[in-house]
Amino acid sequence: MLAISGLDFTVGSLDILQGIELAVHEHEFVCIVGASGCGKTTLLRMMAGLLTPTRGEVMFRGAPVSGPRPEIAVVFQDYGRALLPWRTVAGNVELALEARRVPRSERAGIVDEMLARVGLADRKDAFPTQLSGGMQQRLQIARCMAQSPQVLLMDEPFGALDAMTRQGLQDEVARLCSESGVTVVFITHDLEEAIYLGDRVVAMDRHPGRLAETIAIDLERPRNQLTTREDARFLAYRHQLFHLLPPGH
Ligand SMILES: Nc1ncnc2c1ncn2[C@@H]1O[C@H](COP(=O)(O)OP(=O)(O)OP(=O)(O)O)[C@@H](O)[C@H]1O
Numbered sequence: 240m241l242a243i244s245g246l247d248f249t250v251g252s253l254d255i256l257q258g259i260e261l262a263v264h265e266h267e268f269v270c271i272v273g274a275s276g277c278g279k280t281t282l283l284r285m286m287a288g289l290l291t292p293t294r295g296e297v298m299f300r301g302a303p304v305s306g307p308r309p310e311i312a313v314v315f316q317d318y319g320r321a322l323l324p325w326r327t328v329a330g331n332v333e334l335a336l337e338a339r340r341v342p343r344s345e346r347a348g349i350v351d352e353m354l355a356r357v358g359l360a361d362r363k364d365a366f367p368t369q370l371s372g373g374m375q376q377r378l379q380i381a382r383c384m385a386q387s388p389q390v391l392l393m394d395e396p397f398g399a400l401d402a403m404t405r406q407g408l409q410d411e412v413a414r415l416c417s418e419s420g421v422t423v424v425f426i427t428h429d430l431e432e433a434i435y436l437g438d439r440v441v442a443m444d445r446h447p448g449r450l451a452e453t454i455a456i457d458l459e460r461p462r463n464q465l466t467t468r469e470d471a472r473f474l475a476y477r478h479q480l481f482h483l484l485p486p487g488h
Pocket residue numbers: 250255273274275276277278279280281282428
């Protein structure tokens with residue numbers, strides 16, 4: 240679905256990313272973990288076509304990604320800046336439908352469905368600033384899903400949220416993604432979040448940023464915040480990743 244090969248990114252004499260090779264398969268949920276500054280956002284921006292690599296390439300279904308495209312949606316960490324404050328909740332979701340040129344008569348129904356899926360149906364006439372952080376992030380996710388993407392790229396989407404909101408959203412995203420069959424690349428610096436959500440976890444090393452190790456996650460779905468996190472396999476994956484990426488690394 241998405242194939243990155245021989246990708247380097249250099250700024251001046253600084254090697255930011257080096258020799259990145261990654262193939263993401265259709266319907267797969269791949270998590271990338273790494274310390275702050277290792278190049279996760281830079282890599283995601285290249286997958287989204289927002290930044291051009293110095294060497295190598297990103298391919299989507301066999302064609303080079305040379306700019307943003309409607310099949311690839313991005314959820315940013317900073318939901319405050321991703322949403323349009325002068326548009327209502329419904330208006331923000333509708334934006335994706337306008338971009339897809341969905342006829343006006345069909346838009347309201349799709350907006351209602353997307354908002355119901357993320358639990359915001361009763362807030363459709365509110366403005367983003369009237370919502371909590373968790374709700375704003377759910378709105379950004381609803382807008383991305385309304386884009387009907389084949390690939391969803393998420394850059395630390397829950398980084399700014401408290402632990403309880405975060406766990407609720409992890410379950411919502413897992414459910415939405417499995418229902419829609421979208422392929423996901425999810426970036427986080429939270430090892431447990433990566434194991435909880437991923438089919439595969441890719442650990443990144445830094446200076447220069449490169450992919451260090453890949454762990455296939457063999458845990459049943461749907462996952463459960465209590466039982467999955469207590470599962471011996473979950474703890475073994477955590478152990479393995481903790482050694483690769485110790486705190487303060
Ligand atoms: N255009 C650029 N010019 C110079 N340096 C850059 C540029 N883009 C990124 N960098 C540097 O590349 C490194 C990786 O940045 P990036 O934002 O991708 O890290 P990150 O892994 O997403 O970090 P965080 O977890 O804090 O979000 C950083 O050292 C950053 O300063």
